[in-house]
Each structure stands twice: as C-alpha cells, then as structure tokens.
Ligand SMILES: CCCCCCCC(=O)CC(=O)SCCNC(=O)CCNC(=O)[C@H](O)C(C)(C)COP(=O)(O)OP(=O)(O)OC[C@H]1O[C@@H](n2cnc3c(N)ncnc32)[C@H](O)[C@@H]1OP(=O)(O)O
C-alpha cells in the first residue's frame with residue numbers, strides 16, 4: 001500500500017506502507033502507481049516526496065512474491081513514469097533503500113538520505129541483478145567503476161559514502177521527510193531536464209576493456225561458479241556501450257535467465273533460512289520468543305590460544321568488559337600482544353580508534369572471573385583439563401554465571417555435570433578465526449536452561465555472528481557431518497584418486513578449498529589426535545603394514561601415516577601437498593606423496609582405477625548429506641535450514657547451492673538415495689553410506705520440498 005497526503009500546501013507526500021521493510025509487493029506497486037498519478041494530476045501539487053513508513057524507505061522487491069504468480073504493476077514502467085514526471089519527485093530515504101527500493105529512488109529526481117541510512121543493490125546476493133533499471137542508471141550517475149563495485153558485491157553503503165559517490169544529493173541529520181518536503185518546495189519550479197538519470201551519457205572509462213576484464217576475473221574468483229555476478233558485469237557493460245533503452249533490454253534479458261535459475265532459488269532460500277535459524281526451538285518446547293536472555297555486561301575467556309584470542313576480540317568489539325585468563329605469564333603476554341594487534345588492525349580497517357583495547361583485562365588467576373556474567377572456556381581439547389576448569393569455574397564464579405565451552409566435539413553434558421548449576425552450561429562453538437568467521441553453534445544439552453540458550457544466541461548476535469542452536473552429540477552438526485566427508489576423500493585416494501583431483505572437483509563445485517588443501521591449512525595433527533583418542537591409530541604403522549579395518553569398518557590410515565612422518569600440513573611445509581617453507585600457503589603437487597601413495601596401494605593390493613569428478617562429488621557430498629539426515633532424525637538440528645546455514649557460514653559450502661540439505665532437494669532425494677545405495681553395495685564395510693531412514697521416508701512420501709521436511713520429521717518423532 002501507499003498512503004497519499006498533501007503537505008505544506010503544495011507537496012504530495014507518498015508513504016510506502018508494508019511492514020516491516022516496506023517491500024515492493026504488488027499492493028505497494030499499485031499504491032505507488034495510483035498515488036503518483038494522483039499527485040501529478042493535482043494542480044495544487046507542485047512537487048512530490050516519496051518516503052517509507054516506520055523509518056525505513058524500502059527493502060526492495062518483495063522476495064516472498066518471487067516464485068509466485070507475480071501480479072500487479074511491474075517496477076520498470078512504474079519507475080519510468082516517476083522519472084518522466086513533470087513535477088520534481090524527491091526520495092526521502094530513512095533506514096534502508098535496498099534493491100528495488102534504491103532503484104525507485106534512482107528514478108526520482110532528487111535523493112535525500114538520513115545520516116544513519118544504508119543504501120545498496122544487494123540483488124546479486126539473491127542470485128539476481130538490479131533489473132528495475134539499477135544496472136543502467138547507477139553507472140550513469142556515479143561512473144562505471146563505482147557502479148560495478150556496488151552491483152557485483154551487493155554491499156550496503158552508509159549515507160556518507162552514498163553522498164561521496166553521488167548516489168544521494170544531501171544527507172539529513174534530523175527528520176529526513178521534513179528536510180525532503182522543504183527541499184521539494186525549493187525546487188518546485190526548477191527544470192527537470194538535468195535530473196533524469198536515464199538521459200545521462202554513461203561515462204566511458206579510458207581503461208574500458210581492462211576494467212571489465214578485471215571485474216569479470218574478480219567475480220569469477222570470488223564466487224566460483226555463481227552466475228549472477230557475471231550477469232551483473234555484463235549488464236553494466238551494456239550500460240557503458242549501448243543507449244539507455246537497449247541497455248534496459250539487455251538488463252531484462254539477463255534477469256530472465258537469472259530469475260528462474262536454481263542458483264537464485266538457492267540464494268533466496270539462504271536469505272530466509274538465515275532469518276529462520278534465529279527463531280530457534282528446543283525439543284523440550286523452549287523457544288526463542290518465550291525465552292528471555294539475560295544481559296551480559298562482563299564476560300571472560302579462559303585459554304588464549306588460537307580460538308580464545310579471536311573470541312576475546314569479538315567480545316571486546318561489542319563494547320563489553322572482558323577478562324582474559326591464561327595459565328602462564330609468558331603465554332599471557334604473547335596473547336595480550338596478539339589480541340591488541342588484532343583489535344588495532346580491526347579498528348584501522350574501519351577507520352576507528354581501538355577503543356576495545358581498554359575493555360580487556362588480562363590475568364593468570366582464575367579468581368579474576370569471579371564477577372563476570374558469562375565465561376567462554378577455550379583451553380586445549382582435553383576432557384580431563386576441561387572438567388577441571390569447569391569445576392574451578394563453578395566454585396569461583398558468582399551465582400548465575402553462564403558457563404560456556406568452545407569445544408569442537410566433546411560432550412557438553414558431561415562438562416555441565418561437573419558444575420553446581422548444569423542448567424547454566426551451553427556450548428558456544430566458534431570457528432577459526434573466531435573474530436572473523438560468522439558462524440556460531442550454540443549447543444544445548446538436556447539440562448541447559450532456555451535462558452542460557454537465549455543468552456548465548458543473543459550474545460552471538462551482538463558479536464555479529466549467525467548463531468544456530470543445536471543439540472549435543474559428538475561433533476555437534478558441522479563437525480559430525482565432516483567426518484564421513486573426509487573419510488570418503490581418504491578412500492578415494494586409496495582407490496585411485498589424487499589430492500589434486502579430489503580438491504579440483506570440490507573447488508569447481510564451489511568450495512573455496514578442497515578437502516586436502518583445507519586439511520593442510522587446519523593441520524593434519526588435529527584429526528590425528530582425535531583418532532588417537534578414539535583408539536583408531538596403530539602405533540608405528542609407518543614401518544609395518546597398517547590394517548585398513550577397525551571393528552569390521554573400513555578405515556584408511558593414510559592421514560596417520562603422514563602425521564607419523566611429521567607432515568602436519570602448511571605449518572610443517574609438508575602435508576597432502578608441499579609448500580615452499582613451513583607456514584607458506586601456496587600448495588604444490590608433491591611427487592613424494594604420489595610415489596608414497598602408489599607404494600601404499602601396492603602394499604595393500606589396491607589397484608588404482610579412474611575416478612571422475614562426478615564420483616568425487618557423489619561420494620563426498622552425498623555421504624555428508626546422509627549424515628545431515630541422521631542429524632535431523634536424531635533431533636540434533638531442528639530443521640534443514642539450520643544445517644544449511646551452518647555449512648554456508650562455517651564450512652565454505654557455496655551459498656549459490658543453498659547448503660547441503662537444499663542441494664539434496666535440488667539434485668532429487670531419490671537420486672541421492674539411489675547413489676548412496678549404489679556406493680553402499682560397492683563398499684559394504686562403510687556404514688556411513690547406508691542411507692538414513694529419514695531419507696528413505698522422504699523419498700517414499702514423494703520427496704517433498706525442503707520447507708516441508710519438518711512436518712515429516714515431526715511425524716517421525718511422534719511415532720518414536
Ligand atoms: C522478472 C522480474 C523482475 C523483478 C524486478 C526485481 C528487481 C529488483 O530490484 C529485485 C529486488 O529488489 S530483490 C530485493 C533486494 N533487497 C534485499 O535484498 C534486501 C533484503 N532485506 C534486508 O537486507 C534486510 O531485511 C533489511 C536490511 C531491509 C532489514 O534488516 P533487519 O535486520 O532489520 O530485518 P530482517 O530480519 O532482515 O527482516 C525483517 C523481516 O522482513 C523480511 N524481509 C526483509 N526484506 C524483505 C524483502 N525484500 N522482501 C520480503 N521480505 C523481506 C524478512 O524475511 C523478515 O521477515 P520475518 O523473519 O518473517 O520477520
């Protein structure tokens with residue numbers, strides 16, 4: 001809807017009304033068409049202001065309408081009619097002007113933004129391009145390089161940057177609508193000839209070809225396999241090379257291919273999934289909207305290694321006081337230096353002074369945490385040590401302090417049982433580097449109170465994380481699913497693949513790094529220590545003939561053998577690949593490893609066969625997806641969206657493929673099931689390939705779309 005009033009005698013004020021973000025639904029578009037017509041037809045009206053209700057201009061096209069039978073007036077002619085008007089139209093931008101919202105503003109003759117407003121064309125992150133003239137008007141207004149940047153990244157800019165770029169004409173500190181009305185009165189009689197952006201020539205940069213080649217290369221590298229960024233570059237190129245109307249034709253043509261693409265569906269699914277996971281619920285009925293978080297004014301971090309340092313930075317950047325605790329003076333001083341450096345660099349990047357530096361106090365005495373509201377433990381992954389730390393915390397902290405652990409896989413319930421108040425214990429599983437990575441798994445046990453979960457979720461939000469509440473099990477959601485994925489990659493090496501082949505297949509699929517490059521980066525010794533703890537590693541296996549079975553299950557000792565040789569990955573300069581020196585990042589194929597692999601196969605009577613990318617993807621990804629179904633079946637994740645968001649934000653799953661569970665739906669659940677059955681037959685000693693009963697059930701019930709899986713899961717749980 002759009003409301004129309006006449007203000008200050010001669011200004012027609014149009015207010016978009018569609019809470020919460022005034023998205024351009026069919027009703028809003030119809031409202032704009034009607035009210036603009038009314039304003040232009042009213043002889044008393046000399047100029048027009050368009051604004052949005054409740055302090056937000058417009059969040060763009062109504063994404064919920066996509067995929068439906070979109071009725072109502074289309075955006076392009078609506079915006080053209082505004083631009084062609086013979087009375088000045090001023091956009092009064094408060095809150096956000098995004099996507100179609102900014103395109104609407106670009107059709108206006110003037111734009112005034114509030115100093116706190118954010119503007120942008122984020123369509124690319126939804127698998128689309130700004131198809132209401134955005135790709136044609138913006139380069140004409142602010143030049144090709146700046147338009148390419150905004151359109152291909154989808155980034156939101158502040159009002160100050162928008163003013164500097166020339167996207168807006170003025171910035172208002174107080175009521176933007178009042179300022180716009182005043183301004184509209186002042187320009188009522190002015191000629192509009194120079195105010196219609198579509199009539200501007202598009203500036204042609206001197207380094208035209210190099211600019212577009214560079215832009216194309218950049219988008220192909222940053223979002224491997226994503227089609228929308230490429231289409232965005234093509235559309236801006238059309239603006240720079242064709243007259244406006246022909247450019248609009250090209251924009252429309254490119255949008256038509258994107259609009260119905262699987263990638264657009266996947267990205268739009270991610271948009272809603274990201275919002276859905278904040279509305280968490282627990283199997284005991286506790287929910288996000290009935291559980292009140294407790295404010296956290298002061299927090300502590302125990303253990304300032306790789307993770308603890310990043311967590312301390314993320315906490316301090318929220319503005320709260322942080323107590324950082326290490327055991328030894330030397331470690332404490334090193335950590336203090338590292339944390340200060342991280343905060344200073346972060347502040348410099350954002351053009352701020354590092355105020356958070358003074359928010360952290362350091363101590364090697366655990367008594368220092370006595371008065372904090374919440375503690376995050378990040379000591380070594382060692383149950384005995386963590387148990388001791390939780391016992392100490394329980395004794396030292398004031399009553400009611402929430403005790404959280406950053407363990408990657410250990411039993412959160414067991415840690416809770418070491419404390420006087422197990423209901424105050426949850427897992428807060430960050431990802432490295434903790435001050436950068438967006439994902440946070442909040443792990444609840446049967447005793448965790450809804451308030452503890454709500455507090456951890458809210459703290460995650462405050463730290464800028466995408467937080468997902470999950471149940472307690474070995475590895476929680478992300479790492480539990482990773483185990484069979486890595487296992488398949490090892491088996492593929494045994495059967496004839498190379499690290500290069502496996503990684504290429506996964507990187508072409510869209511992962512930033514394949515499994516072996518990733519393993520070299522995070523350190524082969526991490527998994528080795530876990531396998532040793534599980535009693536899977538045979539000592540001295542490098543010198544003997546290590547077995548490839550553990551309790552009847554196939555096992556590949558390849559990773560253990562490399563570790564026994566001191567090949568821990570990048571940190572030692574050798575792993576699945578070789579590196580120029582320890583710590584170097586460029587992976588090169590290693591002839592040593594190839595001959596080692598051949599000898600290994602020969603020793604075990606394994607005959608290498610040709611393995612193609614399809615098999616790599618099917619085996620690595622379907623086995624991971626299968627574990628995802630088990631996690632849903634076990635009630636560890638509340639829905640497929642939770643798993644998908646964990647994989648997209650924590651594990652580099654390509655966003656344009658929507659996350660593993662959405663991807664399974666795209667491939668077809670019946671196909672995933674059939675391929676798992678096929679591989680299970682070929683590898684009867686690999687239990688992870690056994691299709692999960694939830695997957696079978698979903699296929700038997702006609703493979704419903706992903707948003708209906710929760711119903712099937714609910715039914716399944718009610719029958720148990
Ligand atoms: C051939 C066909 C031709 C078609 C031509 C189309 C051409 C186009 O140009 C296409 C477009 O505009 S695509 C839309 C571009 N706009 C965006 O991407 C902005 C999306 N929204 C945001 O960033 C934040 O919500 C925002 C920054 C606005 C607000 O953030 P908050 O953190 O305050 O609030 P959220 O929790 O994100 O959102 C609140 C509720 O609003 C829903 N929502 C947000 N934007 C929407 C939108 N654009 N359409 C529909 N629903 C939207 C959001 O899902 C959430 O809903 P609930 O979770 O149910 O409360």
Ligand SMILES: NC(=O)C1=CN([C@@H]2O[C@H](COP(=O)(O)OP(=O)(O)OC[C@H]3O[C@@H](n4cnc5c(N)ncnc54)[C@H](O)[C@@H]3O)[C@@H](O)[C@H]2O)C=CC1
Pocket residue numbers: 302303304305306307308325326327328331378379380381382385389406407408409429430431432
């Ligand atoms: N490194 C990673 O990528 C991730 C690690 N994690 C988990 O985070 C935890 C920490 O891992 P990292 O930071 O990698 O380990 P790290 O080895 O880098 O750091 C552990 C730190 O804890 C300190 N420490 C040991 N005992 C202590 C005590 N009693 N009091 C205070 N400090 C103590 C050590 O001096 C060391 O600085 C582990 O549980 C790990 O599984 C979770 C997510 C990712």
